Amino acid sequence: PTGQSILVTGGAGFIGSHLVETLVTDNDVTVLDNLTSGRREWVADQATLIEADIRDSEAVEEAAAGADIIFHEAANVSVERSVEGPVDSHEVNVDSTLQLLECAREEDARFIYASSAAVYGTPDSVPIRETDPKAPASPYGLEKLTADEYCRLYNELYNVKTVALRYFNVYGPRQRGGQYSGVIDIFLKQARRGEEITVHGDGEQTRDFVHVDDVVAANCLAAVNGTPGETYNIGTGESITINGLAQLIVDTFESDSRITHVAARDGDIERSRPSIQKARDELEFEPSRSLGSEIESL
Ligand code: UD2
Structure with a gap:
């Protein structure tokens, strides 16, 4: 406009x-x-x-x-x-x-x-x-x-x-929201700090970023x-699994972080494309x- x-x-x-x-x-x-x-x-x-x-x-x-x-x-x-x-x-x-x-x-x-x-x-x-x-x-x-x-x-x-x-x-620059932020922002922070990367549920849920x-x-x-x-x-x-995303971030930043699985989220959707x-x-x-x-x- x-x-x-x-x-x-x-x-x-x-x-x-x-x-x-x-x-x-x-x-x-x-x-x-x-x-x-x-x-x-x-x-x-x-x-x-x-x-x-x-x-x-x-x-x-x-x-x-x-x-x-x-x-x-x-x-x-x-x-x-x-x-x-x-x-x-x-x-x-x-x-x-x-x-x-x-x-x-x-x-x-x-x-x-x-x-x-x-x-x-x-x-x-x-x-x-x-x-x-x-x-x-x-x-x-x-x-x-x-x-x-x-x-x-x-x-x-x-x-x-x-x-x-x-x-x-x-996703992109300025995506910040602490524990309520988007998964990419959360994983990036975890990877940079060498903390565990927390995948909710089995990680096979897909998203289009x-x-x-x-x-x-x-x-x-x-x-x-x-x-x-x-x-x-x-x-x-196009879509990617959350497991795939976690691995992509570890590989891209050559992070020492371990990928772990934590409880699935209530209200989470399984597939999205x-x-x-x-x-x-x-x-x-x-x-x-x-x-x-x-x-x-x-
Ligand atoms: C995102 C948007 C939402 C909506 C939707 C559309 C955010 C915060 N939410 O919801 O507003 O528009 O997309 O599709 O941007 N996950 C982990 N570990 C974590 C955090 C998340 O495994 O530490 C998983 C989570 O369980 C989910 C996926 O990553 O399966 C995406 O989570 P999200 O909170 O980034 O986004 P979503 O799809 O719930």
């Missing part, structure tokens, strides 16, 4: 801050972030930061005022944390999305939502297509599905131009080419980075 007034929620966080960096070149960008996992120094200088919680409805309305496009990246991103505290997680992930959709309706803004592969649960077969059955295995997955469906409904009922992007496993720069590209394309009311899988179309044909066809999305070549630079 160019020449637009844009709100990015979670714009100081991992995915949001990269998105803001790209958008500020040609747009007027406001960031809403409570800086719990995001950082002030990650927000591009040209953007305006409003430091507030996504549950603070007054702050949300103020941030959305005059927006042409809203990218909603703010969320509790941890499946594990949603299992521990589903009520809090719901508030952050569902209630805030509904309120932001109201803002989009009020402002006649386009709405690009950060949905998730977790909406599918463990699929009967891969690759997963957008129309495949949804059976979330965690509160997180159900929250993302609910908000994703609200996007569709807001398009149908109120003609809000919504697009939901179902991210698979996003997609680089944050490709996710930023998908968002920009969705804002221009996305069909209102539609959902798109965003990944690379998307078909990204729809994003290719309709958004002109083409992932440009592969895990094998990117991991070294993390």
Whole structure:
């Protein structure tokens, strides 16, 4: 997008801050972030930061005022944390999305939502297509599905131009969240410190790891080419087992870490690999980075 007034929620966080960096070149960008996992120094200088919680409805309305496009990246991103505290997680992930959709309706803004592969649960077969059955295995997955469906409904009922992007496993610089972070960030830290690499369960679960720069590209394309009311899988179309990932990290960094198996996580899904044909066809999305070549630079 160019020449637009844009709100990015979670714009100081991992995915949001990269998105803001790209958008500020040609747009007027406001960031809403409570800086719990995001950082002030990650927000591009040209953007305006409003430091507030996504549950603070007054702050949300103020941030959305005059927006042409809203990218909603703010969320509790941890499946594990949603299992521990589903009520809090719901508030952050569902209630805030509904309120932001109201803002989009009020402002006649386009709405690009950060949905998730977790909406599918463990699929009967891969690759997963957008129309495949949804059976979330965690509160997180159900929250993302609910908000994703609200996007569709807001398009149908109120003609809000919504697009939901179902991210698979996003990785890249600035992915930090301590024990609730993504597996690549956790394994990298363990490998660098020579600590045991903790694989949950048998490690044969699969994931499609997609680089944050490709996710930023998908968002920009969705804002221009996305069909209102539609959902798109965003990944690379390739997957790896968690055992394979652990080994790749040990080998790449010539780490002395031992790979150990710990208890399986509640709410974990067994298989995850998307078909990204729809994003290719309709958004002109083409992932440009592969895990094998990117991991070294993390
Ligand atoms: C990630 C995202 C989530 C969602 C989803 C989409 C994070 C934190 N979560 O959930 O927001 O969009 O992807 O697919 O980015 N694991 C280990 N050892 C560890 C940590 C994790 O074996 O120390 C395993 C874990 O059990 C799971 C896999 O690695 O099978 C990925 O875990 P994750 O927390 O990075 O991501 P996931 O898929 O739960």
